[in-house]
Structures are given as C-alpha cells and as structure tokens.
Amino acid sequence: MMIFNRSAKSRSDEVRGWYEQFGPALVAYASSVLGDRGRAEDALQQVFLKLLKGNIEVPSPAKPYLFRAVRNTALSMTRRSNRDVPLEDEGQSGSTYQQWFEAPAELGYWSTKLESAIRELPVEQSEVLVMKIWGEMTFDEIATVLDISMNTVASRYRYALAKLRERMQPFEVQNEHAAK
Amino acid sequence: MNMQQNNDDQKFENFLRQFRPAKPQALSATGKSVVFSARFALRVAAGLLLIVGGFFGIYRIGKVPMQSTMDQSQTRPAAKTNTAQAISLGRLTRLMEEDPAKADAELDKASRWLLADVRRSHGALGALAAE
Numbered sequence: 001m002m003i004f005n006r007s008a009k010s011r012s013d014e015v016r017g018w019y020e021q022f023g024p025a026l027v028a029y030a031s032s033v034l035g036d037r038g039r040a041e042d043a044l045q046q047v048f049l050k051l052l053k054g055n056i057e058v059p060s061p062a063k064p065y066l067f068r069a070v071r072n073t074a075l076s077m078t079r080r081s082n083r084d085v086p087l088e089d090e091g092q093s094g095s096t097y098q099q100w101f102e103a104p105a106e107l108g109y110w111s112t113k114l115e116s117a118i119r120e121l122p123v124e125q126s127e128v129l130v131m132k133i134w135g136e137m138t139f140d141e142i143a144t145v146l147d148i149s150m151n152t153v154a155s156r157y158r159y160a161l162a163k164l165r166e167r168m169q170p171f172e173v174q175n176e177h178a179a180k
Numbered sequence: 181m182n183m184q185q186n187n188d189d190q191k192f193e194n195f196l197r198q199f200r201p202a203k204p205q206a207l208s209a210t211g212k213s214v215v216f217s218a219r220f221a222l223r224v225a226a227g228l229l230l231i232v233g234g235f236f237g238i239y240r241i242g243k244v245p246m247q248s249t250m251d252q253s254q255t256r257p258a259a260k261t262n263t264a265q266a267i268s269l270g271r272l273t274r275l276m277e278e279d280p281a282k283a284d285a286e287l288d289k290a291s292r293w294l295l296a297d298v299r300r301s302h303g304a305l306g307a308l309a310a311e
Contacts, residue, residue, distance in 0.1 A: 019207050028201035037202075044204050052207075101199040111199050133193060134201050165192050 015051045018062055025135040026070050028100055032118055032126040033074040037098045039081075043073045067131060067145045110168070117167040125160035132157055223276060226287060227269050233290065 023044065030040035047069045050056065059065050100118070103111040118126050131137045131145065139157070143150045275283035 016207060019204075023204045024201040027204040041204050045208055048207050099202055102202045103199050107198065114196070114199055133196050161189060161192065164196075168195075 012052060015048060018051075018066060019048050022063055022066055022135075025130070026066060028134050029067060029127060029130045030070050030074045031100050032121075032130045033071060033123055034078060035119060037100060039077060040074070043070055043077055046073050063135070063137065064141045064145050067135060067137070071127070071145065114164075114168060117164050120167070121160055121163055125156050125163070128153055128156040129160040129164065223273055226272050226276065226283075229287065230269055230272065230290070 026047075027037070027040050027044050030043045031037050034040050034043065047066070050069075051058070099111060100115045101111040118129070121129065127146070128142055131142045132139075137145075139150045139153045142153045146153065272283060272286065275286060
C-alpha cells in the first residue's frame with residue numbers, strides 16, 4: 001500500500017496525472033454503468049475531487065482502485081436516482097449531447113453505432129468490455145475491481161464481444177474491404 | 181477452430197481500439213463538487229429563513245403589549261409557542277444531512293409560527309388582504 005504522505009502539491013500533481021492518463025477510459029466506463037455521459041462526468045469529478053481533498057490511501061498500481069472508486073460512485077448515483085422522481089429522460093440529462101467515443105471523421109457514424117451497441121449490452125458485460133478494451137486491463141485486474149472470479153470475467157467478456165461483433169458486423173466487413 | 185476464433189477476436193479488438201474514448205471535462209480547479217454547492221445553498225437558504233422568521237417573531241412579541249386585550253389573549257400563547265418550537269440552525273443543518281424529508285417537515289412546522297399569517301384580522305398583511 002502506498003500512503004499519501006508527500007506534500008499537497010505533489011499529491012495534487014499525481015491525482016491530476018491519473019485524471020489525464022485514465023480519465024477517458026474511466027468516463028467511458030462510468031458511461032457504460034450509468035448509460036449517460038453527463039452523469040458519468042459527475043461521477044468522475046466526485047471521485048477525483050475526493051482524492052484531491054481527502055487523505056485517501058491509494059494502492060499501487062492506482063488504475064484498478066480508480067475504476068473501483070468510479071464504479072462505487074456510479075452505483076450509488078444509480079441507487080439515488082432510482083429513489084428520486086426522474087425530471088428528465090435517461091440519457092438526456094446534459095444540456096449538450098457528448099459522444100462517448102472520438103473517431104476520425106470517416107468513422108463518425110460508426111462511433112455512434114458503437115455507443116448504442118454498448119448501451120444495449122447488459123451492464124455486467126459492457127463494464128467488462130470497456131475495462132478490457134479501453135481501460136487496457138487484464139482479466140485479473142478486472143476481477144479485482146468487480147470482486148468476481150477471473151472465469152466469470154472472461155465469460156462476460158466473450159459474451160459482450162460476440163454481441164458487439166454481431167451489431168457492428170456491417171462495419172467490420174466494410175473495414176476489411178477497405179484494408180484490402 | 182479455436183485458434184481461428186481467437187484470431188478473429190483479436191482482429192475485432194484491434195478494430196474497437198480505433199475508437200478512442202472522449203476526454204472528460206477538465207478537473208474542477210475549485211475543489212468543490214456540484215453536490216456540495218447545492219447542499220451549501222440549501223443550508224444558507226434554511227439559515228436565512230430562520231433568521232428572517234426569528235426577527236419577525238421578535239417583532240410580533242414586541243408588538244403584543246400595544247394591541248388590544250382581546251388580541252393579547254390570542255397572540256401571546258402563539259408567541260410563547262414560537263420560542264418553544266423554534267429549531268436551532270445547528271439542528272436543522274444536522275437534519276438536512278441525516279434526513280432531508282424530516283428537515284423539510286421541521287421547516288414547514290416552524291414556518292407556521294414564524295411567518296406572517298394573512299388570515300389574522302388586525303395584522304398589516306390582513307389589512308392589505310382586505311383591500
């Protein structure tokens with residue numbers, strides 16, 4: 001365990017460094033749990049502001065810890081919103097819509113398609129997929145974050161990949177033709 | 181068969197990695213979350229309400245001796261209840277954190293004693309309402 005006992009400045013730099021490095025994958029992960037980009041950004045801000053303000057022990061490596069913290073925050077937001085009366089439709093809480101993925105202009109349509117394909121997956125599959133592909137985590141690390149066995153992680157991942165492949169097939173074919 | 185599937189999976193994974201997750205907004209420099217700000221605003225509003233209500237209550241108590249005997253018999257018990265039922269800012273803040281619904285109910289209850297009653301016949305608001 002690595003305990004924060006350095007100066008406030010270096011701690012702040014380290015937290016901001018994690019935000020730069022893991023922020024995109026973490027916000028994609030929170031989006032997959034919450035199904036909404038705006039709320040995912042809120043969850044991320046909450047986690048990092050706590051890290052900036054509080055004397056929280058962060059194990060090394062930090063990545064699995066950060067994913068777990070974002071997951072817990074996102075789940076507690078979900079529980080809260082289930083209790084509250086919804087004021088807006090799910091997925092439209094932000095004033096401006098922001099895509100989950102950035103892609104070159106020619107792939108723009110497909111990045112929207114990818115986003116909706118991920119949304120259609122069960123959360124337990126989409127979260128594994130996002131952690132593996134965009135979080136670049138091992139099955140072992142994902143199992144630690146979710147507190148489940150590695151076999152369960154691997155099986156959820158395979159299901160997710162198969163379903164996503166089915167939905168993204170036209171693009172895959174097109175992509176292969178373009179590569180030839 | 182299995183190797184072919186693994187190969188296909190790997191190709192598909194590489195294809196998916198072409199899409200990069202969009203960057204989140206910059207980390208707030210102030211260190212204050214939206215939730216914190218909303219709670220803070222709620223506490224300030226509750227505090228202001230109590231202060232204004234308290235002043236009004238004191239004003240009403242001060243006015244009682246100048247009113248008619250009949251009025252005194254009607255208003256004095258209310259003024260006494262006022263003091264007895266007033267809730268402290270500290271208690272309200274604690275309630276806001278622990279049980280917002282109960283805090284709302286307390287505020288609602290307190291407002292009955294602290295805020296002006298338009299139905300009272302001799303009050304300024306009553307006179308205005310009659311016009």
